[in-house]
Amino acid sequence: MNRFTLHIVVNTQAGSGNAKKVLTTTENYLKEKEITYTTYFTEYAGHEKKITSDLLDTLLIDWNHxxxxxxxxxxxxxxxxxxxxxNVLQSYPNIPIAYIPGGSGNDFARGISLSRKTKEAIDRILFAKEPQPVNMIRAWFKEQDEVRFILNNIGIGLDANIVSTANHSKTKRFLNKLHLGSLSYLAAIFKVVRKQKAFPISFKTDQQSFHFDQGYLCSITNHPYFGGGVAIDPTASPFNDEISIVLVEKVNVLEIIYLAVRILSKTHLTSKYIHHFKTTNLEVTSPSDQFAQTDGEIVGEESYTISCELTKRLFWI
Structure with a gap:
């Protein structure tokens, strides 16, 4: 008897269609391994939430041997x-989730050292003996009165502005059809880097408080990566009980280029224009209207008060 049956929620639009290729490899490999599985395909944006909710009502249970x-x-x-x-399963941390990366960035897979090669990711599912607890950030957005669980990071300022600009690009849909969706983000970077203005931002932890008038990019992160493999905090880990914060201050264009080089070489945390600290509890106040994103999903362009703490959930990894 198989140890489990797989119930696979599939978003074939992920990764500008890359998920379709991942699905083909997945189905062929599972059939080869004689693993029982059922697929559930998303048909519109957000459909994965309803699929998960339906599975929660009918099939999903807490882990037990x-x-x-x-x-x-x-x-x-x-x-x-x-x-x-x-986020559908916020109240069910002991229902394990397995993951087969099919996106374009796949930062969470990088953050937990999960292979982005499909067969290797499946092997990790098949060979795992039991689920493992992984940290996530529980964030309460006060003005929006909304709680979100964060896999990767919360971004305020530049990175969220880039995501929003790319999402509203007239060429994004066309580029996605050509499987070149990442080009829309590249174009957005060039458009937004000089356009993004400095903004005030404050941080309060259990031990201390910080205030900055020249915020440019703020990342509250659960692991090193954002933006498709950029290590904004090389020291972060979803297995350490800490939230990492990286704030980049507004500088001139030449300094931005220099900082970008240092970020890519993972030597940026010592820059005088970058502020880095870790904590277990955090309150962030951004009083001016700024774009914010959670795991690449735009929250809006508003002022924010965000309370963050760590929580754990089970992943089959």
Missing amino acids: STKPFPLLVVLGGDGTLHEVI
């Missing part, structure tokens, strides 16, 4: 798809 075959939830898609699924 005695149930065989165990009904294991698997997400095949990008970070955005996984973000929506875990």
